[in-house]
Amino acid sequence: MKVNYPSNHIKVKDVSHAYGELPVLHNLNLTVNHGEFVVLVGPSGCGKTTLLNLLSGHIKPSSGTVEREGIIRTVYQHDGLFPWLTVSENISMGLRYITNAAQRENELRELFQLIHLEGFENHYPHELSGGMRQRAELARVVAGESDILLMDEPFSALDYQTRLRMRRELIRLLEQRPRTVVFVTHDIEEAAQLANRVLVLSNRPATICRELQIDTSRPRDLTGSDVVNAMKEILNELGLHAT
Amino acid sequence: MIFIPEKDNAMYETNKNRLTPLSPAIAKGGKASRLILPLVVLFSVVLIWFLVSFFHLFPAYALPSPADVLKSFKEEIASGRLFNDIVASLWRVAIGFTGSAVLGIPLGLWLGQHAAARNAFVPMLNFFRFLSPLAWIPFAILWFHIGDKPAVFLIFMATFFPLVLATMSAVATIPKIYFRVAKDYNYKGVELLTKVTFPAVLPQVITALRVSYGIAWVVIVAAEMVGCQDGLGYGIWEARNGLRLDSAVCYMIVIGALGMGIDRLIAQLTKLPNVRWGYES
Numbered sequence: 001m002k003v004n005y006p007s008n009h010i011k012v013k014d015v016s017h018a019y020g021e022l023p024v025l026h027n028l029n030l031t032v033n034h035g036e037f038v039v040l041v042g043p044s045g046c047g048k049t050t051l052l053n054l055l056s057g058h059i060k061p062s063s064g065t066v067e068r069e070g071i072i073r074t075v076y077q078h079d080g081l082f083p084w085l086t087v088s089e090n091i092s093m094g095l096r097y098i099t100n101a102a103q104r105e106n107e108l109r110e111l112f113q114l115i116h117l118e119g120f121e122n123h124y125p126h127e128l129s130g131g132m133r134q135r136a137e138l139a140r141v142v143a144g145e146s147d148i149l150l151m152d153e154p155f156s157a158l159d160y161q162t163r164l165r166m167r168r169e170l171i172r173l174l175e176q177r178p179r180t181v182v183f184v185t186h187d188i189e190e191a192a193q194l195a196n197r198v199l200v201l202s203n204r205p206a207t208i209c210r211e212l213q214i215d216t217s218r219p220r221d222l223t224g225s226d227v228v229n230a231m232k233e234i235l236n237e238l239g240l241h242a243t
Numbered sequence: 244m245i246f247i248p249e250k251d252n253a254m255y256e257t258n259k260n261r262l263t264p265l266s267p268a269i270a271k272g273g274k275a276s277r278l279i280l281p282l283v284v285l286f287s288v289v290l291i292w293f294l295v296s297f298f299h300l301f302p303a304y305a306l307p308s309p310a311d312v313l314k315s316f317k318e319e320i321a322s323g324r325l326f327n328d329i330v331a332s333l334w335r336v337a338i339g340f341t342g343s344a345v346l347g348i349p350l351g352l353w354l355g356q357h358a359a360a361r362n363a364f365v366p367m368l369n370f371f372r373f374l375s376p377l378a379w380i381p382f383a384i385l386w387f388h389i390g391d392k393p394a395v396f397l398i399f400m401a402t403f404f405p406l407v408l409a410t411m412s413a414v415a416t417i418p419k420i421y422f423r424v425a426k427d428y429n430y431k432g433v434e435l436l437t438k439v440t441f442p443a444v445l446p447q448v449i450t451a452l453r454v455s456y457g458i459a460w461v462v463i464v465a466a467e468m469v470g471c472q473d474g475l476g477y478g479i480w481e482a483r484n485g486l487r488l489d490s491a492v493c494y495m496i497v498i499g500a501l502g503m504g505i506d507r508l509i510a511q512l513t514k515l516p517n518v519r520w521g522y523e524s
Contacts, residue, residue, distance in 0.1 A: 058423060073427045080424055083520035084442040093428045126520045 009034050009148060009180040010055060015064035016205075017050060024050045026205035028064070037174070037181045039191040041234060042201030048184040051206070052150050055182060070147025075137050075154040081125040087136050088112075088121040094143025111139045114176060115169065131162040135169060142177045151183040155190065164222070167193055171218045188238075192230035193220050200237045210237045307489035312496070315489040324478070329497065331474040332463050335391050339398025340459045347406035348448060352440060354407065355414020365411075368404050376401035376462050380469055389470045397466040402455040409451035413444035446521020449512045456509055460502045475501075 010032040017025040024047040032038050040048050053059045054066050056074055073094070074080075081090045091111055098104040112118050115135040125133050134154055141149050155163045167190060174181065185191055191198045192214065200210040212233055216226040235241045289309060295301065296308035307315075319325035354361050379400050383393035417440065425439045467476025475498050482491035513522055 056423075056427075058426075074423065076420055076424075079418065079420055082421065082424070082439070082442070084445065084517045096428060124516065124520060126523055 009036070009069055010182065011065075011067040012051075012054070013065045013067075015054060015061045015066060017047070017054065017059075017062045018205075023205035025054075025061075026207045028207055030199070030208065032180060032182060034180055035178050037183065037194060037196045039183045039185060039195035039198050040201060041185060041188060041191045041198060041238075042206060043203055043238065044186060046201050046204050047206040048186075048201060049152055051201075052152050052182065052184050055148075056150050068148060071145055072148045072150060073141040073146045074150040074152060075134075075141055077153045078130065078133070078157045080137050081133055081140075083125050086122050086124055087117060087128070090125070090136060091140045091143055094140045094146065097144060107143065111143055114173060115139045129162075130158050131166060134158065134166060138170060138173055142173060142179060146179060148180045148182070151181065153185055153187075154183075156185065156187065163187075163190070168219055170194065188231050188234045189222065189227075191234060192227045193222060194218070198230065198234060200234060210234075304486065304488070307492055311489040312492045315487070315493045319478075319490065319493060325493075325497065328473050328475050328478045328494075329501065331391075331471075332467065332476070333501075335394040335467075335474065336398055336456075336459050336463050338391070339395040340402055340456060342395070343399045343403035343406055343455070344452065347403045348410050351407045351410025352414055352436065352444070354411040355417075355444075356440065361411065361415075365408075368408055371400075372404035372408060376458075377465055380466070383466070384470045387470075389472070393470045394463060394466040394474070397462055398459045401458050401462040405455050405458065406451055409454070410444060410448055413447035413451070414440060417443045442517065446513070446518045449509070449518060452512075453506060453509050456506065457502070460498075460505070464498060 010030070012028060012030040015025055015028045016023065028051070030038075040051065042048055050059070052074070054061050055068065056072055057066075057068075081087075082093075085093075088108060092104065092108060095104050095107055098107065112121060115138060117132060117135060117139070120128065120132065125136070128136070137154070155166045158166060171194065183191075183194065195212075195214055198210075198212040198214065199208050200212070201207070202209040210233075212230060214226060214230050216224070220227050232241070293309050296303070296306055300306075316325075354364060376397050379397055380393075383396050387393040387396055421439055421443055422435075425435055430439055463474070464476035464479065467474035468480040471477045475494055478494040479491050482488065482494065512518070
């Protein structure tokens, strides 16, 4: 499976996928480069999550190929943490390959500082707020040697203000620990604020109908012109513009 | 940035609610009322019993008085027979119940993960589950003669099938997301079973253990009425033969109280920190 693509981290070629008679993805091509932050937006039910499942390898495409390199981890909308483990034990899952206990402890402490959850090491997920749980999930996926992060609407179950905070946290986290990210969302604002590249998917069977490069540096102000302009373009593409 | 964990909010909510008292007796605090109210009921029942026997609403041979029962308690304790019977029954339940847990829980885990095996075995398991364990009494005696073994066998037959089925359906309801996460972090084979599947069903398994312990305790009394020379069930049987209903009531009180006590012990398992999540909505 490991083919060397020095700059391509993920390569999706001519992928079509159908659930029985229902075609979901049609002839989709996509390459994601090292360190890139790609956001997929599209109408609900258009196959965003299917595409993510193809990338993670949970399902195989009906036709076409998906190539990817390195360790892939996924952040889910909610309930991705194991409820029977403490926050610290959950995050340690990402450090399982480190055999040296002292080194693992160090790494763990650093991660807790990074996500500002010091003091909650021995709490269980059900004792934390939704935002804290998602931050613990972020720490777990960047722990240790991961390469590609797949994010399936990771902030959509949170309230608006927490969501804004989490975007900032994610950007800060990725500055410290650069990873290739494929991020699925229905939140256009989120896409414009986070992405290097936004891919707008069409209605089912989905194909990429628009690619939008956003080059301004992050963190981006929500009301900045670059973000607002990107949002306008995405809204236009989705046919949701006011005029 | 200040993050308030949801738990703290929840605690605040409940404290707030407590400020509206339901009645003066309960308002004094949850703990006291939890103890007082059941004691009031217990006392009332004993009082009714006393009055019924005092006014001879039933003939004395059909309903022993509280004083008779107390006297027979003293006798049974003094002779050491009651203690001996308690140990015998507890021993049989412990062996039969442990045996069915040790075999039943792993089998349930395995069936939960293999759809084909599930299809094959579930009808048969259900069939045996609906057979009253007491139907096995003739076989228990023929196969195991007398002593502990037939009773242990009956306990096993009574608890094994419900435990397997409960564990199996608990596995079937584990959210798929846990297995996806497990795959991301390379949990495979035995490690997947012990670190993901088992902890994920543990809260439900503990509940199943409580339920099947209840079955075991009910069955032991019936099982000891045949083929045993001691035990709490045998004690009741012998009291019946001697028309000593005072002694029978004394044994009934012990059986009920012990059953409740041990259930409370098993319920302590639900307080383990790594299963709390399963009982909080």
